[in-house]
Amino acid sequence: MYHQDVIEEIIALKTADLALRDRLVKEGKLFEGYHKAMEELHISNAHRLNEIIDQYGFPILEKIGKEASQAAWLVVQHAISLPSFMKRYQELLMKVESPSQISKEQLAYLSDRIAVFEEQPQLFCTQFDWDANGLLSPQKYDDLSTVNKRRNHLGWNTVEEQTQIIRAQAVNENNHCPNNLESRQQEMKLWKYKVGWLRKS
Structure with a gap:
C-alpha cells in the first residue's frame, strides 16, 4: 500500500x-x-x-x-x-x-518514445524532432490517416494540428534547429548505442 x-x-x-x-x-x-x-x-x-x-x-x-x-x-x-x-x-x-x-494517453506517449529511440515507427505521433527543412516535425510513423484515427480515439487533435502547436511552443521557448543538424543526428545515433537503445549486429 x-x-x-x-x-x-x-x-x-x-x-x-x-x-x-x-x-x-x-x-x-x-x-x-x-x-x-x-x-x-x-x-x-x-x-x-x-x-x-x-x-x-x-x-x-x-x-x-x-x-x-x-x-x-x-x-x-x-x-x-x-x-x-x-x-x-x-x-x-x-x-x-x-x-x-x-492512462491510455500515458501509454501512447511512452510507447511512441520507446519506438522512436529504437528507430521504429511511432503509432500516435507524439514525438517530434527537427527535419531537413529546419522545422519540428513528427518523427517516423506508419500511416498518417491511421495515426489520426488512433489519436481521435484518445480524444486528441490531428497530427497536423499538433505539429502547429509544437512549432509555436518551440518559438515561445526559443528552441531552434541546430546549426549543424547532421552532426547532431550523428551524436544522437552514437548516444543511442551508448545507452542501449540500439545494438550493433
Missing part, C-alpha cells in the same frame, strides 16, 4: 524535473544537446521511482491518484538514458488488468 509520504515524494520528483527544465530554458541551455544536469536528475529520479515500484508495486491510479500517476509517468518518460527501465514500466502498464487504473 502506498503511503501518503511516498505519493508526495513521487510528485516531488516531477516538481524537481520541471523546475530544472524551466531554469535551463531561461538560461538558454536546455536545447544544446542533452544537458548533463538534466540527464543526472532524470537518472536519479528513475532509480528512486524504480525502488518505490519494487517496494510498493505498480502505481495504478487507485493506489496513488491522478497527480502522482502523472508525475510517475513523467519521470519514466524522461528516463531516456535507461531503456530497460522505460521498457519495464511500459510492460507493467500493459499488464494492468483494469483499463480504468491506467
Whole structure:
C-alpha cells in the first residue's frame, strides 16, 4: 500500500524535473544537446521511482491518484538514458488488468518514445524532432490517416494540428534547429548505442 509520504515524494520528483527544465530554458541551455544536469536528475529520479515500484508495486491510479500517476509517468518518460527501465514500466502498464487504473494517453506517449529511440515507427505521433527543412516535425510513423484515427480515439487533435502547436511552443521557448543538424543526428545515433537503445549486429 502506498503511503501518503511516498505519493508526495513521487510528485516531488516531477516538481524537481520541471523546475530544472524551466531554469535551463531561461538560461538558454536546455536545447544544446542533452544537458548533463538534466540527464543526472532524470537518472536519479528513475532509480528512486524504480525502488518505490519494487517496494510498493505498480502505481495504478487507485493506489496513488491522478497527480502522482502523472508525475510517475513523467519521470519514466524522461528516463531516456535507461531503456530497460522505460521498457519495464511500459510492460507493467500493459499488464494492468483494469483499463480504468491506467492512462491510455500515458501509454501512447511512452510507447511512441520507446519506438522512436529504437528507430521504429511511432503509432500516435507524439514525438517530434527537427527535419531537413529546419522545422519540428513528427518523427517516423506508419500511416498518417491511421495515426489520426488512433489519436481521435484518445480524444486528441490531428497530427497536423499538433505539429502547429509544437512549432509555436518551440518559438515561445526559443528552441531552434541546430546549426549543424547532421552532426547532431550523428551524436544522437552514437548516444543511442551508448545507452542501449540500439545494438550493433
